[in-house]
Amino acid sequence: MPYLIAGILLLAFVANVVIGAVSNAPLVNNIWEMLILFAAAIAFSIGILRSEAKEISEKKSKE
Known part of the structure; x- marks a missing residue:
């Protein structure tokens, strides 16, 4: 889920940059x-921290 949220936010940023480059008026300001x-x-x-924690717990459970 965190990766999905990060992806959506990144797409929103890229869309804003593209719209700003094409129309000279970005949707949101710099802040x-x-x-x-x-x-x-x-x-x-x-997401990275959760993935690492899951991997470590799986390793411990195999031991």
């Missing part, structure tokens, strides 16, 4: 762009 990227990075980090 919101930063917050969208920050939220995407946090969601991706949570």
Whole structure:
């Protein structure tokens, strides 16, 4: 789920950049762009940490 959230936020950022490049009027300002990227990075980090925790617990259960 965190990867999905990160992907959606990243797509929103890319869409904003593309729309801003084509029409010279981005949908959100620079602060919101930063917050969208920050939220995407946090969601991706949570996904990585969950994946690592799951992998470690699976290794311990095999031992």
